[in-house]
Amino acid sequence: MRTKELISFVLDIGEQMLISGAEVNRVEDSITRMCSAYGAKRVNVLTITSSIVVTVKMLDGEVYTQTRRIRSYVTDLNKLDRLNNLSRFIVNHKPDLEEIEHEIEQIDLIGVYSTKKQYFIYALVASSFTVFFGGNVGDTIVSALVAMLLKWMISFIKKVDKNTVITNVFCSFVVGLVTIVTVNFGLGTNVDHIIIGNIMLLIPGLALTNAVKDIISGDTISGLLRLNEAFVIAVSIASGFGLATLLMGGLM
16 A cells, blocks of 8 residues: 555545635544545544644554645535545545546546636625615616626736735725725615625635634634634725725715
């Protein structure tokens, strides 16, 4: 058994699960089960929001440790489901390393939504929330257009700087500014409803949910890190919209 390669593949799966939106407990449990399925006597896994460390002791007494650094997150629940199924397949059937590598490569080839679909989804989500919070037809149309602008800004900024805080501050500031100016020109009525619809596109809902799950399951460090991350993102969003509001002298 090529133990080093096995651990590397297992870490690849765990890394992609964490990046795609899995909670820490699921990542650690999956890694532990996969390593144990191939004869590991003892498996120690430490996972936080930015790193995974795995130490495996085999039956022959050899000890192996590998670390994986996590630098960014791209929520993809479809990919997460495929990775979860792969981990269960590995535990139940113990395939060859070549087959594991092939399956990982196939999952990596899963495409995201096309650019046009992403713009449409942004517009649909923002306009739906605007209607939900009481916006009229004009507000809904403006919200959809502003959401597409938001999507373009996020894509453009991430090519230059992947810092989440800077991205959220800048994007929320521009969205707030454009929304207020648009309403002042009579193309919408309720600034707050339009802004709320677009805020929902930036809210770190998954990070907050996973933070609560991690804390409840006993992974306090990871939970607090995720909670702090969600809080910082929320503050950056509020700061951007707040700056736009102050600059324009209020919502109206």
